[in-house]
Amino acid sequence: MTTARRERPAETGTPIIEVRAISKIYAGGVEALNDISLEVPRGKLTTLLGPSGCGKTTLLKIIAGLIPATSGEVLVSGRPVTGPGPDRAFVFQDFALMPWASVLRNVAFGLELRGVSRSERDEVARRHIAEVGLAGFEDRHPHELSGGMRQRVGLARALAVDADVLLMDEPFSSVDEQTRRKFQEDMLGLLSAHGKTVLFVTHSIEEAVYLSDRIVLLSRRPSRVAQVIEPEIRRGDDPEAIRRHPAYLDTVETIWQGLKRYLD
Amino acid sequence: MKIYGFRVPLMASLIVWIALWEVIGRTGAALVLPPFSSVVERMVEIVPTPTFLKALAMTGEAYLIGNLIAIGIGVPVGVLMGRSVVADRLLLPWVNIFLSAPLSALVPVIMVLFGLGMTTIVLTVVLFAVWIIVLDARAGVRGISPSLVEMARSYGATPLQAFAKIYLWAALPEILAGIRLGCIRAVKGVIIGQLLVSIVGFGHLFEIYFSNFLMEHFWALVLTLFAFAFAIAEGLGYLERRVEYYASSRQQ
Amino acid sequence: MTEVTPSLGSRKTGIRPARLQRNRLADLAIHPLTLRLATALILFSAWEYAGRLPVSPAFPGFVETMIAFADMAKDGSLLSALLITLQPLVAGLAISAVVGIGLGVAMGISRFTEWLIAPPFIVMQAAPMAALIPLLVFAYGIGLASKILTVCIMAMPVIVLNSYLAIRQTPASLIEMGRSFLGSRAQIILKIMLPSASPVIFAGLRLGAAAGFIGAILAELLITPTGIGDLITYNQSIAEYPKMYAAIFSVIALSVLFIEGLGKIEAAIFRREGRKA
Structure with missing residues (x-):
């Protein structure tokens, strides 16, 4: 890896x-978040659903x-968050790829901003491009890729900076x-x-249940934490089997019942 | 485009520039720049004079007639180009050429053909305004969603009904945008025409002020024209925004 | 042209090859190039017809004008005139490009600069700037300086406002992306905002060039006759109309080629990236 490895206690969980008592009131008085507290366990995938x-x-x-x-504070x-940091990498809903840059440069961009030398960052980027299954597309431009491929580029870019936490904002909604x-x-x-560690935002119940170790259910605005659910699903099973598993279906149903009251 | 959408707080900085103008004018450092306050005084003085009003009436008339002709030609031609591939391919290259061609070079031709009078000014206005009106009307018609046209057909609309009830309305935002841009270009056209002809309207006034070194008069005239031009652009922009509400869901 | 394979056509819709043949001919007849040639033919014939009528003694036909054009091209007077006209144009456009893009970008990245500088340019964009030409003559005389400044006042507003809007329209998520990957403000401006804005900035340059051409010709007609302006006014004064028209024809052709050339460069730069200006 390029950057010096930060100490990473192996202890997952x-x-x-x-997140401690976070509230957010936008200029203009819209109250988006009201006193939210939650924890995201290390090495797990946590979903914000609402x-x-x-x-x-x-x-x-x-x-x-x-x-x-x-x-409130995060x-x-x-360490308290005061701005973006090297320990977190963001994956954007609309991919946020630079249309003028090749796949390679897009993936290497986080390292480029950190002043990593060209040969070094290109090497890291190539490795991650291959990892997300886009080997051979390094010199293409984003407009030549499908939505799913573009988000793979976004994922590779986030992996390339080797942050501990990936923050994913509805990454599949345009796929x-x-x-x-x-x-x-x-x-x-x-x-x-x-x-x-992944913190994942989605509005799809099925996606949340299928992917998550922990689901944080948010209420309607101003949001509070309505419920925290930990689906009892064994990972490593055949994906199709998971989707048919009674535990999966039950969890989807429970969440749907919980969310229904927020719909008019 | 939101250029003309700015409101008071932004425009307030014009006061800073006017103050700067006043200061420079007072020091007399720039010979051609009299203080703003004396320009405004002069403006109040010359605007009600018969000479000015006559020039204004003449310019306004040429501007209005020229614009009406440009709209009368531009909108139907644009709609036709939007509907017919053949008409579009026949005309589009020429419209694009004249849209960005240096039209000031054509004014001398109009002058030798139509003399140094009203007709020349009107034709200059048409020449400046018509191309963008054509292009935007075309874009408006081409941008109409196919499902809207199919809807009209499936409910049995005749071609005439489809034109009057669907095409014209669906393309209205773009048509109006074209007319607004055409009107802004026409202001430039009417002034360029009068500067070149220079014996009619404001062109004549410019000539008199210029040859007698009447700087305050000159600036008063420039300021009045700029104010008119800005008011026209803003006013049309306002009208356009009032129509935009029902077209807001459309992608430009 | 749409290609229809015969087998598909005959099986599905029963269209026979003969019909297809006719369609191909019809396609060829309405091909853009065919029609472009056709309109050029129609336009020039109409010009020639009007010249022969004649609509006015001051209206030479197309052929007469083209002969004058060829003569002037041969004796070099046209080329030297065009080169003289190009001087204030190129100088004015270069100044407008550097200053205009600089101001526009400054307005795009700083709220204060925007507040201070945007309003005068918004007024200028709508105003008939040509009215200021006599004033430039007062201040800078009848030489090259006034002509360069004429080009500048005509071309600058659209370049400034396009650059400014282009920077402002940088997608918010790209800027957030830059921040989240720890980009400094300078990096975000240089590596994200400027490349993102470049197609629209370039389009502004193209519009500025068109306005600059209007200014350059106006300057030559109003200030002192030089270059093409001289050919136009001189030939007009001695009633040598074919030459006058040929001079006008040549400068319009030059501007069309110039702006088309800018468009081609633009397309070549941005096509690979899948972006249109």
Whole structure:
């Protein structure tokens, strides 16, 4: 790896992100988040699930340090968040790829901003491009790729900076259904191989249950934590079997019952 | 385009520039720049004079007639180009050429053909305004969603009904945008025409002020014209935004 | 042209090859190139017809004008005139490009600069800037300086406003991406905002060039006759209309080629990236 490895206690399950009493009131008086506290366990995939417009993305961006909270604090590995940091990498809903740059440069961009030398960052980028299954596309431009491939580029870029935590903002919402399932499976394999902690925002109940170790259910705006669910699903099973497993279906049903009351 | 959408707080900085103008004018450092306050005084003085009003009436008339002709030709031609591939391919290259061609070079031709009078000014206005109106009307018609046209057909609309009830309305935002841009270009056209002809309208006034070194008069005239031009652009922009509400879901 | 394979056509819709043949001919007849040639033919014939009528003694036909054009091209007077006209144009455009893009980008990245500088340029964009030409003559005389400044006042507003809007329209998520990967402000401006804005900035340059051409010719017609402006006014004064028209024809052709050339460069740069200006 390029950057010096940060100490990484192997102990999974201990909280790596602690959100303490976060509230967010936008200029103009819209109250997006109200007194949210939650913990994200290390090495696990945690999902923020809630009705659309409930402030999931706002919370994710506060944790990323992209927007400030009105009150409360976020700790990552015990240190308070004051802005973006090398310990967190963001994956964007609209991919946020630079249309003028090749796949290679897009993936290497995080390292480029850190001043890593060209040969070094290109080598790292190539490795991650291959990992997400895009070997051979290094010199293509984003407009030549499908939505699913573009998000793979976004994922490779986030992996390339070797952050402990990946913050993913509805990464599959612009990807069509068939591609999405394959992508989800690939992503799960990749993330567990790297031992990454993931905080994932989605509005799809099925996606949340299929992917998550822990689901944080948010209420409608101003959001609070409504419920925390830990699906009892054995990973490593055949994906199709998981989707038919009674535990999977029960969890989907429970969440649907919980969310229904927020819909008019 | 939101250029013309700016409101008061932004425009407030013009006060800073005017103050700067006043200061420079007072020091007399720049010979051609009299203080803003005396320009405004002069403006109040010359605007009600018969000479000015006559020039204004003449310019306004040429501007209006020229614009009406440009709209009368531009919108139907644009709609035709939007509907017919053949018409589009026949005309589009020429429209594009004239859209960015240096039209000031054609004014001398109009002058030798139509003399140094009203007709020349009107034709200059048409020449400046018509191309963008054609192009935007074309874009408007081409941008109409096919499902809207199919809807009209499936409910049995005749071609005439489809034109009057669907095409014209669906393309209205772009048509209006074209007319607004055409009107802005026409302001430039009417002034360029009068500067070149220089014996009619404001062109004549410019000539008199210029040859007698009447700087305050000159600036008063420039300021009045700029104010008119800005008011026209802003006013049309306002009207356009009022129409935009029902077209807001459409992608430009 | 749409290609229809015969087998598909005959099986599915029963269209016979003969019909297809006719369609191909029809396609060829309405091919853009055919029609472009056709309109050029129609336009020039109409010009020639009007010249022969004649609509006015001051309206030479197309052929007469082209002969004058060829004569002037041969004796070099046209080329030297065009080169003289190009001087203030190129100088004015270069100044407008550097200053205009600089101001526009400054306005795009700083709220204060925007507040201070945007309004005068918004007014200038809508205003008939040509009215200021006599003033430039007062201040800078009747030489090259006034002509360069004429090009500048015509071309600058659209370049400034396009650059400014281009920077402002940088997608918010790209800027967030830059911040989340720890880009400094300078890095975000240089590596994200400027490349993202470049197609629109370039389009502004193209529009500025068109406005600059109007200014350059206006300067030569209003300030002192030089270059093409001289050919136009001189031949007009001695009623040598074919030459006058040929001079006008040549400068319009030059501007069309110039702006088309800019468009080609633009397309070549941005096509690979799948971006249109």
